[in-house]
Amino acid sequence: MRPVDLARGHALSTQAIRNYEEAGVLPPAARSESGYRSYTPVHAQALRTFLALRRGHCYQRSVEILRAVNRGDTDAGYRLIDLAHVELHTERARRAESAAALGGLTVTAIRSAAGQSLTVGELGRRLGMHAATLRTWESAGIVHPRRDRVTGYRMYDAECVRDAEVARQLRRGGYPLRRIAQFVSSLREAGGAAALAVFLDEWQDRFSARSRNLLNGAAQLDAYLGLLEDYRSCRS
Structure with missing residues (x-):
């Protein structure tokens, strides 16, 4: 030829x-x-x-x-x-871990209609991460804290806390900030459970296609x- x-x-x-x-x-x-x-x-x-x-x-x-x-x-x-x-097997394990964790977080978030707002330091201690990471997530559009009118401090309400917990689990699953921001946005718009189900299904479909x-x-x-x-x- x-x-x-x-x-x-x-x-x-x-x-x-x-x-x-x-x-x-x-x-x-x-x-x-x-x-x-x-x-x-x-x-x-x-x-x-x-x-x-x-x-x-x-x-x-x-x-x-x-x-x-x-x-x-x-x-x-x-x-x-x-x-x-080996990489695919590891990704599957991460998905299973994230699915279990995110499922629990979603249920908790749906039941938690209100809660005390946290400062960036308090939320950082709750999640076990640096305040600088939370500020990076804010720049990426993952969390949207309000500013206290008197002190100017960032304040994270119940929805922000939920979004930050979700982001932590997804980062552990290897997802980039851009995808996490998209998911958290869908989670807020859809009310949680529906967006989570679609997201996890797409994740599984990607594994199946690669296999x-x-x-x-x-x-x-x-x-x-x-x-x-x-x-x-x-x-x-």
Whole structure:
């Protein structure tokens, strides 16, 4: 196959094919006497494998997996794949922990219609964190304390305390401040339980999608390893 043939089959440009070869994603192509690249079904499967791996792994890790396989270090490729599964397992555990914690917090928040306002220092001690972190969360739009008219101090009412507790659990789950701010906003608008259910379902759906993508990538890699073994045997 010519570079253009391989590119068209995957809706890519010929430059992208050349870039993938130079990056080590594809094994080196044979060259004609005039210097043109010539690709085989092995290269086509390498490309399919990379595109499939990329959906379950990050771009760079997918490149590293194919580089390792193409240089004959399959164990290094396996270790990178194993690492992705360990990361996913850890994320699932964090979700389960956050779901349990957030579920309890939501029930508490719904029942707590009112409560004494806390200063930034008092709330920080309650949550076990620095006041500076709470001020960062305020800048990110997660909490919205009011200012005392006399002292000018930040004052956190029951809703702010609830939002800060939720944010603490989500940070433990690895979520960035931007996503936490979106969730807390939805939590306030929806009254708590409905937003929480949707959020946790989306979180679970993301895990399921990544698991499926990892399986598909592994299947394509297995097919590539079989072709690559035959390809190397023929060339030796």
